[in-house]
Amino acid sequence: MEIDYINQFKAQSPAAIIQSMFSEKKQLKIALSLKNGLYVEGFIVDITKEEYQTFVCMRTEEQEVLFFDLQEVSVLRIKHPKKIAVSLSKGSISRPLGEEPISTLQLKRWIVEQESLLDATINLSLEKSVLQEANARLNSKDVITSLLKAKQLIIEDEMGLAAWKEIKTVAITNTEKLQVNKEGNVLKVGIEITKALPKELEHLFVEKIEEIL
Structure with missing residues (x-):
């Protein structure tokens, strides 16, 4: 309704x-x-x-x-x-209403295209029930876009570039609070994908990623 x-x-x-x-x-x-x-x-x-x-x-x-x-x-x-x-709605509605949705297959195809830009494999580990939500798919796309922007800010100097090269995989999961940690060559990102994303997310990523690289 x-x-x-x-x-x-x-x-x-x-x-x-x-x-x-x-x-x-x-x-x-x-x-x-x-x-x-x-x-x-x-x-x-x-x-x-x-x-x-x-x-x-x-x-x-x-x-x-x-x-x-x-x-x-x-x-x-x-x-x-x-x-x-x-x-x-204080974030209960995660995105502006009326946006053009994308299908799960379109999202997966888009993710594959971004891997070369991120210089890492992207594992979007979300339950099927979550991916069935149109806003969650759009939020997933925005999270990856913010990671791409964060990467560009991190690799502006040689030390940042060398540190980023250690990352081979980025794993994204659905969590209640923003979490970023590194296990081996895997950068693990947890974020509440069904709610409104934090403002200036790329800068939050830069701050948290630089703490663990």
Whole structure:
């Protein structure tokens, strides 16, 4: 049903949602009711904190500019929640809705193509039930893409290149928390593949991989 995704949303304060939208640069039209009874619609331009208060700059479609204290917001209305479903569900919805899915076979073919770029065999060790989820397949692709980016950052100098050459296999499993360790020439990566992936994942990989190489 169309409302199934809404049932995964989590209760949050209007202030937290607005700040999240601003930090993620989501230009989404919202409607606000302030405690003084004022009702406004528009787009967040800027948010700044001064001592114990947080102030918002907001523009309307008529290009009017409003300034108010974030704590004065009593009700936040989001007219197109699908566009920020990941944030509103706190990661229970793992990806933006409406993305083009890939099949398990397409994912496996794509993985084979990436092995030469990673200079290692990729073992995606996920249960069939996990791979049956379209978002998990897309997340798997993003994890490998982040590993490729991390590799490029690691091998920028000779020491990093020499250390990476020790890795012959990358094994990816589904775990509740991000785990990265090395056994022999196998780099083991555990990540919760069915939830929203961490932001700037490639930098997290660089940090954790460089600790164990």
